[in-house]
Amino acid sequence: MTKLNRIVAATDLSAPARHAVERAAMIAVDKDACLTLIHVASQAPLAQLRQLLGTGDERVAEALQATLREAMRDLGESVRQRFAVAPAIDLSTGDLLPALLARVDAAQADLLVLGARGASFLRHILLGSTAERLLSSARPPVLVVRLPPHEPYRCVLVPVDFSPVSLRSLKLAAEIAPGAVVTAMHVFEVPFEGQLRYAGVDEAKIEHYRARAAAQAQADLAGLLEQSGIEPGRLRLVVVNGDVSQRILEYEQELDCELIVVGKHGAGVFEELLIGSTTKHLLAESQSDVLVVT
Template sequence: MQSIRTLLAASDLSAFARHAAERAAMVATDVGARLSIAHVVNGGGLNALRHLVDVGTGDVAARLLDEVRGEVRELVDDIGQRFGAKVDMHLATGAVLSELSMYAEVIDADLLVLGARGSSVVREWLLGTTTERILSKTTRAVLVVKQMPHENYQRVLVPVDFSPRSADALRFARSVAPKADLILLHAFEVPFEGKLRYAGVESDALAALRVTAKREAVEKMNALVTAAGLGDAGVRRIVLHGDPAATILAQEQEQDCDLIVIGKRGLGLLEELLLGSVTKHILAQSNGDVMVTDRVCR
């Protein structure tokens, strides 16, 4: 079984970022991993502030950094005490994306944890943009936290497409939530089904194609579970006909899942683009947290 050794929670000191830090601490405590909380002060903003204030007023930027450092230290200490975790603190000045990426490399983070929103409408938009940029560039798993954490993850939904990364996503899901029920979901559509219907193929023939496609998907699902070494305990398998994004969101609600684990890439360029589209839709529309995996955890 793979393991998660290091988590990095990015914080802008908003309430939503605190939720992310709390979830990261909960996971770190549960799996015995190291946790670091990072805050990046925008370097361009600091330089602009220095130009705006009078020289005689002293270094306002330095005082601002001291205040921010104190807030981050307070957050780190509170999280550590509440969850019984050893939490490292990292404060940097510069471009948010590059600083977070560099620090993730330094500590070799297996999982980046981000809040779904910032502390205002403007920050919400900015954090959404940063999250998407991180997802497009990083080879590390990213957990986007949408809900205030009350307990460890109980039911994890894992959409699979039977690509090699599906097995990686399953193992990652088990590593993040070792005691949770895993619900494996494959949503399928008959290739060119709409065109076949338009071409006059009868409903009975299309239904027969769906039955065949579902049977093949069930066989692949069983093989995937075996290859991932999960066993049958705490693992459910669902194969449904329908649009992938709509089916995933519907099953999130029907199965009462608190986490969705989805891979970033599938089979080839076309599948990568399709899965990217589905992943973005799930990130935007899901009620619970979403983890996007890319490389395997070690």
């Protein structure tokens, strides 16, 4: 199984970002892992402030930095008291994305945890092309937290497409949520189904192709789950036909999942160039936490 020894939680010190810090602390306690809390103070507004104040007056900027240090110390102490884990504190200044990635690498993180609804820092990080750059560049898996972490994950959904990342996703799901039921889900489509129907192939024959595709997917999924090493009693297998993103979101609601574990890339050639379209859709539309696996 994948081991989580060093966990990093990024925070902009907003109330929504606290969910991510608390989830990271819960995982750190469960895994007996080291926890680091990171805040990156954006260089651009600090530079703008200095320009407004004039080069001769650094007192306000210094006071702001002191306030951030105190807020991070208070957050670390709150985590220590509530979760009995003493986090390391990392406060830095720089361009948001490069600075965050540099600090995560310096911490040799096995998992990066972010809040989905930050006030400024995280909102900027998780929007559009910046989110794509983060998820494309980050070395460890990235856990995007939406839900208040009242308890460990109990229901985890892992969409698989039999690409190399599928097995890693299953193993990481079992590691991060050791007490959860893990639903491994494969969504398939009959190749060229629309063209076959347009070409006049009758519906019975298309249904025959669909049944064969489903049977093959069931066999492949069973083999993948055997490789994962997850106890059979914790596993649920789902093979369905349809649109991938839509089906995943449907089952997220039906199963009342708290976490979706998905690969950064899909199986398609073009999916390897950026983060996959399904992954981006889940980050935008799902109601649960999303763990993006590299």
